[in-house]
Amino acid sequence: MPSADPGDWAAPAAAGPVDAIVTLPGSKSLTNRYLVLAALADDASRLRLPLRSRDTLLMTQALRDLGIDIVDAADDARDWIVTPGPLRGPAQIGCGLAGTVMRFVPPVAALADGPVTFDGDAQARIRPMRPVLDALRAVGASVDDGARGSLPFVIGGQGHVPGGSVTIDASASSQFVSGLLLAGSRYDDGLTVTHVGTPLPSEPHVAMTVETIRDAGGIVDDSESDTWRVEPGPLSGLDVVVEPDLSNAAPFLAAALVTGGSVRIPGWPHHTSQAGDALRDILDIMGAEVRLERGGLTVSGTGTINGLDIDLHDASELTPVVAALAAFADGPSIIRGVAHIRGHETDRITALSQELQRAGVGVHERADGLRITPGRLTPSPWRTYADHRMVMAGAVIALSAAGTRIEDPGTVAKTLPTFIALWDAMLAGSGR
Missing domain, CATH: 3.65.10.10 (Enolpyruvate transferase domain)
Incomplete structure (x- = not known):
């Protein structure tokens, strides 16, 4: 492993199930x-x-x-x-x-x-x-x-x-x-x-x-x-x-599945035009217990993460975190319909393929997405390509791969400047 850049983030691993309320800023x-x-x-x-x-x-x-x-x-x-x-x-x-x-x-x-x-x-x-x-x-x-x-x-x-x-x-x-x-x-x-x-x-x-x-x-x-x-x-x-940014909730809710814990996002709207609301169905398919109540959305892990075959064409910004979560599943996953994310902050399909493989995950890069086969996760440098969603995906991988270092974590300020503080606060309830 190359020597770490002092600006890298030693993303924390979870010591146990998370139990947190995460209040997110606006969309x-x-x-x-x-x-x-x-x-x-x-x-x-x-x-x-x-x-x-x-x-x-x-x-x-x-x-x-x-x-x-x-x-x-x-x-x-x-x-x-x-x-x-x-x-x-x-x-x-x-x-x-x-x-x-x-x-x-x-x-x-x-x-x-x-x-x-x-x-x-x-x-x-x-x-x-x-x-x-x-x-x-x-x-x-x-x-x-x-x-x-x-x-x-x-x-x-x-x-x-x-x-x-x-x-x-x-x-x-x-x-x-x-x-x-x-x-x-x-x-x-x-x-x-x-x-x-x-x-x-x-x-x-x-x-x-x-x-x-x-x-x-x-x-x-x-x-x-x-x-x-x-x-x-x-x-x-x-x-x-301004409603909370539902897409930015993805890594926190994913942490509930990975650790077998529970995360609540206050203020989750019951009616919204945000594509991030698709998280409720996606996480349900992957095995989570999902409850939308007056006080917000609560997602709890059940100890099982299911692989899935999903078209994320309409909610493509969720692809990096869903791909990271698929690395923990009980079988292969396919993410389809997201060819256009090759033209986002970076070519997200290739970036995810490279970084997940570096972390020990089996990945087949498709023209319009990824086929992901879970593997034994190992700590590795996680490159972010100036892409805020790659920082979030790397943090999810690090929950189980202790020692993962994420480069250029400051790029997450594009949409969530407080991400690292919120992440640390969430994990403080997991026995760290």
């Missing part, structure tokens, strides 16, 4: 959608308990750079007050590695009164952007990307966008559709987006987008499959409480 997906809609509204909004992470802070800075006022509420600094104003250019937007920033903000920037330049981390420059850039051109916006179809690029804001109808292939990311829809109400003729190609990945995220637009008073017709029509018109200010 990144909802926070960033609400921020965009609040920026385009006619009056001020209050976002209660938003997530404060790298991705959401990049979004707030991007909107501030375009002229939007976002401050902590005077009576509760946990909340944000968003006051819209004229969208201005020139501006330079740093996207980091945030897909929501690089795909949601350009359609907004097209409404600014000057050029807006976008760039991001080195890995962000290889993430696909062509569908949304070509769509913006098709509805009358000015785009200069040097024919790359990726970062960096310049949106030549002209103060308005004609809008109309556009057909795109969003099979690489549902964010292409969501980004266009979020700004569509402010285009002169509204916006109609039609998806063509293989089935839209993570479709619940588009349903979330439609729901949030309606929350702001926007009119959306999604009655026709793969077509969404946003009518032109005003958006109202929001006063919303």
